[in-house]
Each structure stands twice: as structure tokens, then as C-alpha cells.
Amino acid sequence: MKNDLFDLEGKTAVVTGSSRGLGKxxxxxxxxxxxxxxxxxxxxxxxxxxxxKKLNRESLGLVVDVSNKxxxxxxxxxxxxxxxxxxxxxxxxxxxxxxxxxxxxKDDWDKVLQVNLTGQFLCAQAVGREMIKQKTGxxxxxxxxxxxxxxxxxxxxxxxxxxxxxMTKTLAVEWGKHNVRVNAICPGVFATDMxxxxxxxxxFKDMIKxxxxxxxxAKPDELVxxxxxxxxxxxxxxxxxxLVIDGGWTAGI
Numbered sequence: 001m002k003n004d005l006f007d008l009e010g011k012t013a014v015v016t017g018s019s020r021g022l023g024k025x026x027x028x029x030x031x032x033x034x035x036x037x038x039x040x041x042x043x044x045x046x047x048x049x050x051x052x053k054k055l056n057r058e059s060l061g062l063v064v065d066v067s068n069k070x071x072x073x074x075x076x077x078x079x080x081x082x083x084x085x086x087x088x089x090x091x092x093x094x095x096x097x098x099x100x101x102x103x104x105x106k107d108d109w110d111k112v113l114q115v116n117l118t119g120q121f122l123c124a125q126a127v128g129r130e131m132i133k134q135k136t137g138x139x140x141x142x143x144x145x146x147x148x149x150x151x152x153x154x155x156x157x158x159x160x161x162x163x164x165x166x167m168t169k170t171l172a173v174e175w176g177k178h179n180v181r182v183n184a185i186c187p188g189v190f191a192t193d194m195x196x197x198x199x200x201x202x203x204f205k206d207m208i209k210x211x212x213x214x215x216x217x218a219k220p221d222e223l224v225x226x227x228x229x230x231x232x233x234x235x236x237x238x239x240x241x242x243l244v245i246d247g248g249w250t251a252g253i
Contacts (some may be wrong), residue, residue, distance in 0.1 A: 008035035141164050183238060
């Protein structure tokens with residue numbers, strides 16, 4: 001007998017920031033679970049789109065700056081015109097700016113908050129309106145363990161991700177009556193382009209080995225199961241939750 005708990009056949013998903021890294025892995029993972037996937041980024045999305053089409057799933061690549069409300073409204077219209085419905089939103093687009101709190105530039109603060117927090121809200125708001133009409137939908141916001149505790153030299157990033165977690169809970173409270181679920185994922189250190197320079201640093205690698213019980217950074221594919229779970233029937237009674245996927249790092253804090 002077929003187990004359809006994790007089956008996304010017939011569903012349409014949109015994954016922001018999915019030209020590479022975690023976004024690319026999640027977009028392909030959702031396609032492998034049966035979904036048609038809209039791939040958005042400010043970078044070239046063609047490679048991700050091509051990989052999804054090789055899986056015999058429909059895909060659409062769009063250039064979207066999530067901090068631009070007009071871009072998001074245009075994105076929703078194009079998805080609605082092509083697919084008719086948006087079942088899943090993965091709010092993944094994000095940036096990182098590092099600097100000590102006493103010297104970090106306000107422009108860096110503003111940009112991180114615009115993309116990581118305001119951008120996620122604008123996407124959730126625009127897609128959420130469609131899901132409210134449909135009376136169904138799953139929104140998955142990508143936060144971070146940096147939103148759960150203080151990490152030096154990352155005050156705008158940490159503030160933005162803490163905001164994502166509380167935004168997730170608030171949207172879940174508001175939209176539950178419409179059968180729209182909103183959850184978050186808090187990844188630890190994953191091996192992506194964003195973390196590449198850090199993972200080449202011996203001191204950083206040693207810190208991961210010492211602080212993470214599993215003793216290593218994660219691979220992007222190791223986030224896919226969680227995303228499919230939150231997008232599928234398997235989690236249909238879960239909303240307002242932030243799942244930590246960090247190899248056990250925060251368990252020891």
C-alpha cells in the first residue's frame with residue numbers, strides 16, 4: 001500500500017533563494033516528493049530549474065528580490081497564472097553580514113533586516129492571502145539557531161532570525177482558522193556558499209567539532225526531510241513551531 005503521508009503529488013511549491021545552497025536542495029527535494037516547484041532568486045535559477053525538470057516535474061524560474069514588494073506581487077501573479085494555486089511557500093532567501101556590534105555599519109543592519117525579516121514577511125503576506133482564499137497551505141520560514149541565542153559578531157543576522165521565529169508563531173495564531181499552517185526551521189551550520197569561508201578556517205572547524213555533538217557541519221540534503229515533512233500531510237496538525245536541525249549544538253547550551 002502506498003504511504004501518502006509525505007506525498008506532494010499535485011502540489012505547487014515556491015522556494016525563495018533557491019539558485020544554490022539550502023534553497024536549491026530543498027527545491028529539488030520537494031520535487032522528488034512530487035511537487036511542481038517555482039524557483040526564485042536574484043541569481044540565475046536555471047540550474048535548479050533544470051534539475052527539477054529532469055525529475056519530470058514542472059518548474060518555473062523567476063528573478064525575485066524579496067525585499068521588493070512589487071517583485072513579490074509579480075511573482076504571486078505569475079505563479080497563479082501558471083499553476084492556479086500555491087500550496088507551499090519556503091521562505092529561504094537570506095543574507096549574512098558579520099561585524100562587531102559597536103562598529104557594524106547601519107547599511108549592513110538595514111540590508112540584513114530587509115531581506116531576512118521584511119522579505120520573509122512580504123512573501124508570507126502575499127502568498128498567505130492566496131492560501132487564505134484556498135483555505136489551505138503550508139508556509140515554512142527558514143530561521144536559524146542564531147535566532148535562539150546570542151552569537152558574537154552577528155547582531156543583525158541574529159536579530160532578523162529571532163524576528164522570523166516570532167513572526168512564524170504570530171502568523172500561525174492568526175491564520176490557523178484558515179487552515180494555513182506556518183512553521184519555521186532553525187538550521188545550525190550547513191556546508192553552503194554562505195559558510196564556505198568559515199568552514200575553511202581551522203579554528204571554526206575545531207569549534208564545530210567541539211560544540212556540535214555530531215561533530216561536523218551538515219550537508220544541504222540533510223534539511224530536505226524536514227521541509228518535506230512540514231509541507232506534507234505528515235505534519236497537518238503542526239503549526240507555530242520552530243524545528244531545530246543543528247546536530248545537537250543547542251542541546252548543550
